[in-house]
Amino acid sequence: MINYKDKENIILTVGRLGSYEKATEIIMEAFKIASEKLPDWKLKLVGTIEPGFNEYINNYLYKYYPKLQGRVIFTGPIYDRKLLMEEYKKSKVFCLTSRVEAFAQVFGEAAFNGNYIISSDVEGAIDITDDKKYGDIFQINNFEELSKKLISTCSNEKLLEQVCNDIQINTRDNFEWIKICEKINSFF
Template structure:
């Protein structure tokens, strides 16, 4: 079967790129699929994640003003689709243009839209003006109307289904990117967080919480891995809170598995998520997680009090209390870490990709 993925650039270190590399490579290497990926303005940029050498890569270059951009994109994408002649098209693009693709392409075959983020990704700050709220409502209404033209609209969690009023919706979670043979010893005095500096990831909230942790456990370190954005003001906040000796920022780590294995607690402070890939990666490494119960993802992954802690979204004090509990009780850490590694098996690639295989075959029949 021939699958064509349509996406944007895949040179970054974000979750969508990681998940696409896992899924597309598994289909090509383990299931015998003929996999093609179309990128947008990828050019000669190198890929952050590894993709199977069996995958055929096509790139579309577009430039100019809005109208030139759309015309070039439409014409060149149609050319590739006509040449590849896929059995199924999967669209992995969280932007608005993705919703128009069934119209642009005329649905030459069954089409699937993969939604990797929550609608809340459109909210950039804690406060929104009246006009921005109206604009967002209109945008979401248009997205929902166009989404119904896809054969399937795939989301990652039960919570994500509540954001959409669609009959074609289906839940398929992200697959694990690795399941290491070894696990963390959970003895290093290190708490880890992973994700780019952004409003979504809520590191401002994490740092406020960490000040409380640091007061009780000053010998522990917080390490944050992800694309660094000085405009987020996190370095200044660290200095303002007086925790600069216990907080370290690192750029994205290509071998992030190594960093999970060197940590004893993982923390997710996001205001919202599409899934929470970093949670299942930490759990696969035997590391217990503390997470805000944000929309959407953590409650689908963490079983509270068994393999980690879910804290009311935004409860900075509660986050600190849960982190301190794991720091101060090594037997609890170890018990939750063992349970986490077992519970996360449901996200193994071979399990998740069976769902995709069944969906593809259902649509093509």
């Protein structure tokens, strides 16, 4: 079990940054708005960066919002699973902004590591958050709605601590393959 006291004020996203499907610009625009109310929080983006997205990043960090330098962090891809899990362990909130998604592997990774999950309204979001019990869902492409959810969530330390523990238990009980297979096997 991940201890909440070991976590940092980090909002994490993991994926193909800048691809149309992943809608990375939505989390960046939402964080720009939320950052004023969350001065002690960082946004960490893990993954490969689509070549066409570099111009957007440069404009965002150096031209339009230079005060977010050091608070919006691009790590690049992390292929070592152990190092990737460390990123989840450190973060308090995981955010998925996809326009299209099946049940994303990142959902399970984030939940297993005690992250409060904020997701666009894609497949699997309602399941991993247990009908918003362990997270929240926003309308696809709506960065203003996401910014409000980031502010309210990141400002509620008690909620984040409670969900950190509860989502780990829920994930281990309902999303581990061994338990799922045992459940299926019991039907035969």
